[in-house]
Every structure is written in structure tokens, then in C-alpha cells.
Amino acid sequence: MTIRRQFIAGASCPECQQQDKIQRVIDGDDMWMECVSCGMRKDLDAAPVGNAEAAALATAITLKPAGTQKSRPDNE
Numbered sequence: 593m594t595i596r597r598q599f600i601a602g603a604s605c606p607e608c609q610q611q612d613k614i615q616r617v618i619d620g621d622d623m624w625m626e627c628v629s630c631g632m633r634k635d636l637d638a639a640p641v642g643n644a645e646a647a648a649l650a651t652a653i654t655l656k657p658a659g660t661q662k663s664r665p666d667n668e
């Protein structure tokens with residue numbers, strides 16, 4: 593079984609807040625996300641309906657095309 597790993601650009605880890613450390617991992621029918629910084633792991637497709645944390649996480653990992661993010665005033 594081949595495991596595919598793909599970094600999610602622009603995603604922030606909900607645990608350690610590090611950006612660009614989140615990988616989407618696909619192993620056959622299983623899919624989860626991992627933080628390579630702190631080791632956080634979350635199932636993506638097995639979350640129970642109504643799980644607020646999972647919903648927030650899904651929002652957090654929404655792809656943000658490069659160049660469309662608003663710069664924070666204190667960021668540059």
C-alpha cells in the first residue's frame with residue numbers, strides 16, 4: 593500500500609500554530625493530517641458529524657492560493 597503525503601500550503605497546525613507543517617496523508621481509503629512539527633494527527637474522513645473541532649480543523653486546512661492572503665501589518 594502506497595502512502596501519499598502532501599503538504600497543505602498555508603495551513604496552520606491547531607496544536608502548535610506552526611504554518612506549512614501540515615501534511616495530508618492518504619493511505620488507501622484512510623486519510624488524515626499530520627503536523628511534522630509537533631506530531632499532531634487528525635483523521636479527516638472519520639470525524640463524527642457535529643464535531644466542532646473537526647469542523648474548525650476542516651476550515652483551518654482549506655487551501656489558500658498563494659498571493660491572495662492579506663498581509664498582516666506586523667508581518668512584513
Ligand SMILES: [Zn+2]
Nearest residue numbers: 605608627630
Ligand atoms: Zn503542530
